[in-house]
Amino acid sequence: MTAGKPRSIAVSLGGISNLDYTVLLCNRMNETRAFYRDIMKFPVETDREHWVSFRVGAALLTLRPRTAWTVCDDGKSIPGSAAVQLAFRVPPSALDACHAELVARGVPILRGPTDLPDWRHRTLFFRDPEDNIIEIYAEY
Template identity: 80%
Template sequence: MAETRAFYRDVMQFPIETDLENWVSFRVGSSLLTLRPRGWTNFTDGEAAPGSASVQLAFRVPPPAVDACHAELVAKGVPVLRGPTDLPSWRHRTLFFRDPENNLIEIYAEY
């Protein structure tokens, strides 16, 4: 979990709200993004249900920020799955990458 904690703190630059041994919460606007170990005894993750959905974290930014975020990610050595791309049917400019736990992350702007 240390690598993922460092990723959200240092790469994504989210301020830490709570930082405990098995729990870290980051302030993202008016929301919290909380990480904890899988299989932690205080919470049961359970088995993945057949056909269940995966989680994609999507962070909305102003339109010029998509390209700026891409440049920062590349400069920090983060592998980008798909660089800045316009999706006219969604009216989005978007980019995709993964965190150290292999969670899919999208940074997008609406236009």
């Protein structure tokens, strides 16, 4: 290393160690924005008409309309079909409270709190307005 020059570290694909952000492609942008802001209560990092990012721990969950854009055409989604499953970990003491809050806010639950001993998880499943599957889980 030469004095005064930062050392360059080569990183190949196998050296990637962080998922910085996830983009959900939306047909129902306003409803999905309101869901993650008002129901999930994720803090808004950036809010523009066609791009909104929520802070979730060290990562961003970003929404943008499904459309043709400069990189590619996103294509159509199939109504009722999930594109992704997002899993959010909470402390064991919080899972049942999350369930109660979702029910109180009228969110349809796919499967209520369930213990999965083989995974050492207690899980809860529901959908967002884009039909993506959302899991809240706690490890035990």
